[in-house]
Amino acid sequence: MYVAVKGGERAIERSWDVLAKKRRGDVAVPELSVAQIREQMRLAVARVMTEGSVYDEDLAALAIKQAAGDLVEAIFLLRAYRTTLPRFGYTLPIDTEAMCVERRISAAFKDIPGGQMLGGTYDYTQRLLDFTLLAEGEQVGDATIAAKASGESAMPRVLSMLDKEGLIEQERSHENAPPPGDLSREPLSFPADRSTRLQNLARGDEGFLLAVGYATQRGYAHSHPFAGEIRHGEVAVEMVVDELGFAVEIGDIEVTECQMINQFAGSGDVPPTFTQGYGLAFGHSERKAMAMALVDRALRAEELGESVASPTQDAEFVLYHSDNVEASGFVQHLKLPHYVDFQSELELLRRLRAAHGADDNKENAA
Amino acid sequence: MNALTEGYNFAYLDERTKRMIRRALLKAVAVPGYQVPFASREMPLPYGWGTGGLQVTSAIIGESDTLKVIDQGSDETTNAVNIRRFFARTAGVATTTRTAEATIVQTRHRIPETPLTDKQIIVYQVPMPEPLFRLEPRVTECRKLHALADYGLINVKYYEDIVQHGSIATTYDYPVLVNDRYLTSPSPIPKFDNPKMHMNPALQLFGAGRERRIYAIPPYTKVKSLDFEDHPFSVQKWEHACALCGSHESFLDEMIVDDQGTRMFVCSDSDYCHSRRDDEEVAQ
Numbered sequence A: 001m002y003v004a005v006k007g008g009e010r011a012i013e014r015s016w017d018v019l020a021k022k023r024r025g026d027v028a029v030p031e032l033s034v035a036q037i038r039e040q041m042r043l044a045v046a047r048v049m050t051e052g053s054v055y056d057e058d059l060a061a062l063a064i065k066q067a068a069g070d071l072v073e074a075i076f077l078l079r080a081y082r083t084t085l086p087r088f089g090y091t092l093p094i095d096t097e098a099m100c101v102e103r104r105i106s107a108a109f110k111d112i113p114g115g116q117m118l119g120g121t122y123d124y125t126q127r128l129l130d131f132t133l134l135a136e137g138e139q140v141g142d143a144t145i146a147a148k149a150s151g152e153s154a155m156p157r158v159l160s161m162l163d164k165e166g167l168i169e170q171e172r173s174h175e176n177a178p179p180p181g182d183l184s185r186e187p188l189s190f191p192a193d194r195s196t197r198l199q200n201l202a203r204g205d206e207g208f209l210l211a212v213g214y215a216t217q218r219g220y221a222h223s224h225p226f227a228g229e230i231r232h233g234e235v236a237v238e239m240v241v242d243e244l245g246f247a248v249e250i251g252d253i254e255v256t257e258c259q260m261i262n263q264f265a266g267s268g269d270v271p272p273t274f275t276q277g278y279g280l281a282f283g284h285s286e287r288k289a290m291a292m293a294l295v296d297r298a299l300r301a302e303e304l305g306e307s308v309a310s311p312t313q314d315a316e317f318v319l320y321h322s323d324n325v326e327a328s329g330f331v332q333h334l335k336l337p338h339y340v341d342f343q344s345e346l347e348l349l350r351r352l353r354a355a356h357g358a359d360d361n362k363e364n365a366a
Numbered sequence B: 001m002n003a004l005t006e007g008y009n010f011a012y013l014d015e016r017t018k019r020m021i022r023r024a025l026l027k028a029v030a031v032p033g034y035q036v037p038f039a040s041r042e043m044p045l046p047y048g049w050g051t052g053g054l055q056v057t058s059a060i061i062g063e064s065d066t067l068k069v070i071d072q073g074s075d076e077t078t079n080a081v082n083i084r085r086f087f088a089r090t091a092g093v094a095t096t097t098r099t100a101e102a103t104i105v106q107t108r109h110r111i112p113e114t115p116l117t118d119k120q121i122i123v124y125q126v127p128m129p130e131p132l133f134r135l136e137p138r139v140t141e142c143r144k145l146h147a148l149a150d151y152g153l154i155n156v157k158y159y160e161d162i163v164q165h166g167s168i169a170t171t172y173d174y175p176v177l178v179n180d181r182y183l184t185s186p187s188p189i190p191k192f193d194n195p196k197m198h199m200n201p202a203l204q205l206f207g208a209g210r211e212r213r214i215y216a217i218p219p220y221t222k223v224k225s226l227d228f229e230d231h232p233f234s235v236q237k238w239e240h241a242c243a244l245c246g247s248h249e250s251f252l253d254e255m256i257v258d259d260q261g262t263r264m265f266v267c268s269d270s271d272y273c274h275s276r277r278d279d280e281e282v283a284q
Helices: A008-024 A034-040 A042-052 A057-066 A071-082 A158-164 A194-203 A206-217 A286-299 A315-321 A324-335 A339-359 A361-365 B015-030 B051-060 B078-090 B139-147 B152-165 B191-197 B270-283
Strands: A100-105 A225-240 A247-262 A275-282 B066-071 B104-108 B121-125 B176-178 B182-184 B203-208 B213-217 B223-225 B252-256 B263-267
Touching: A008 B078, A034 A042, A034 A057, A042 A057, A042 A071, A042 A194, A042 A206, A042 A275, A057 A071, A071 A324, A158 A225, A158 A247, A194 A275, A194 A286, A194 A315, A206 A286, A206 A324, A225 A286, A247 A286, A275 A286, A286 A315, A315 B139, A339 B252, B015 B051, B015 B203, B015 B213, B051 B078, B051 B104, B051 B121, B051 B203, B051 B213, B066 B078, B066 B270, B078 B104, B191 B223, B263 B270
Parallel strands: B066 B104, B104 B121, B121 B203
Antiparallel strands: A100 A225, A225 A247, A247 A275, B176 B182, B176 B223, B203 B213, B252 B263
16 A cells, blocks of 8 residues: 655644653653753753854843753854844954953963962862762752952953963964955855854854864874963953943953963974964853864864864864864755665666676675 | 744844845845855754744745745644744744645655746745755865866765776765756655756755755746766656556655555655645546
8 A cells, every 4th residue: 555645744743742841841840940950950951052052041042942941052053043033244353361250270270370279170179979869859059250350450361471471473463454254154165264263163163163173283283382371251242332432341241261372393484383273152161162262273283384284273173073063953854765876776776786797607606 | 923923023034134035035036046145043943943944934935925844745744734823923924735826835755746937936845055064064174176176086985886886876966056056955755756946947945944045036037957978867656556646647655555565656746646636636
């Protein structure tokens, strides 16, 4: 009996219902609120905001709820919303030196002006499962979250101290610099300048960047990195409003910034100097920011006159495959029917096998 | 318009984005077969599921249009249903499954069996717009090869196929030379459909969302499938006729209908198959 492939419409509607039910789980367990996700899953929220490239904690939390915790799906939801938003303009560059710092460490110097600030980190938690969290009514200590605004306590960038000695190359913005491109408004094209590459990496999948960054440490384009500085805290976002003619603060956002210091042998024209890789992510996202900085440095090979010998240095390879919304969609499109192509391949394979059998029956029998 | 689509523009995309896409389309029509980069938007459909076709359709569709959407030749596969519903919902346009009634046909993997007319536009969903990508994955390199019309690579590949297998081993996404100039991917349609592209009265538009490329074949344009003089291009043939409508001319899908592996062959183009059966009934 031929079973007609009709009924797709009803199947889709039913699928929505099943999905909603699965997402809610056991109704005897209280429903998660978006506020709970925003407050208690802040690292997931940070990742969704970064890779979804919208800074909105509530929408990110909503997306996580709707995606039942699948962060790549949540990122997709946020991106699909973002694309419909009108563009009012571009903000001024954020000044991370003026950050209200919550955590700041340097692996390059023992002590630094402004001091090392451990802040809240999973780094030294010993990773023992805390079974008290299983019980209801968790006790929270009354730790106050210290934050230093660098304006008052002088928390200059570690790299600026190296810069004073001329030991590190710095990207200086010159007055007639062209405005940075906007990847969400223009297609990626090559060669891609650094601002374009950084935009791509900022939106890039954390897992992908982590793997590529890790590969650079294992010898695929080794660049001898030091964590020059990692800082996390709040920065002000400013925008010039046309009617006013000057910049006004429109809010604060939390970011994590990583500046890697990398060796550079120098060349005929340039004396040996340190170079840098840069990473920036919304919220508290150190893994992402560090991986991004490693990859950024690897992708600078061409501009620094190094040989491009490894996929980690190949801008086309890295930038075309970093986006998880693109990657997830294309990998999963294999779920769509391919009857027609498959039928064509079947027909060819049968024909080739028939020809093969006719040519050489013995070999076929063996 | 229901609550979910409130706040969205006609056919989802805002007018400025549509204008950007139309500019790319105009360039694409002016240079047949050339891949025009465009600022593909993120769509509420996953990449690889027809975001390029969706954007092209959104940019060209008007209130008076009638839309048909097919996937694998069928109007009823879930992805076709989903895209048709998307436009019914965001643009409120009329939809149809009849090829002859449609003004726009959005398709994945097939060209309808019923010949298109000069009143129709066919929009292809394209996963990989670059016909050379299996031979040269670098976009920058491929662009150079196109600029120089240097298609030696693929001719060598096909020559090797013939040496190894006795024939060219590409059965779908079989590259074509458009207007004697650009090597172009027909999207993964079976090579069975390639001849329909040649001198087609309808405007053929191709959208690749993830790869951010648009290209076009204007009406009545020469489209030649690659081949060699001594190994001319040929299309698939079946020993069977369609089990439902008896057609010998259409592309057939193979179905396994029981545990013993009994096969059944039916038209991949569901509208073509239905209308042939309807005509038969009328005749009787």
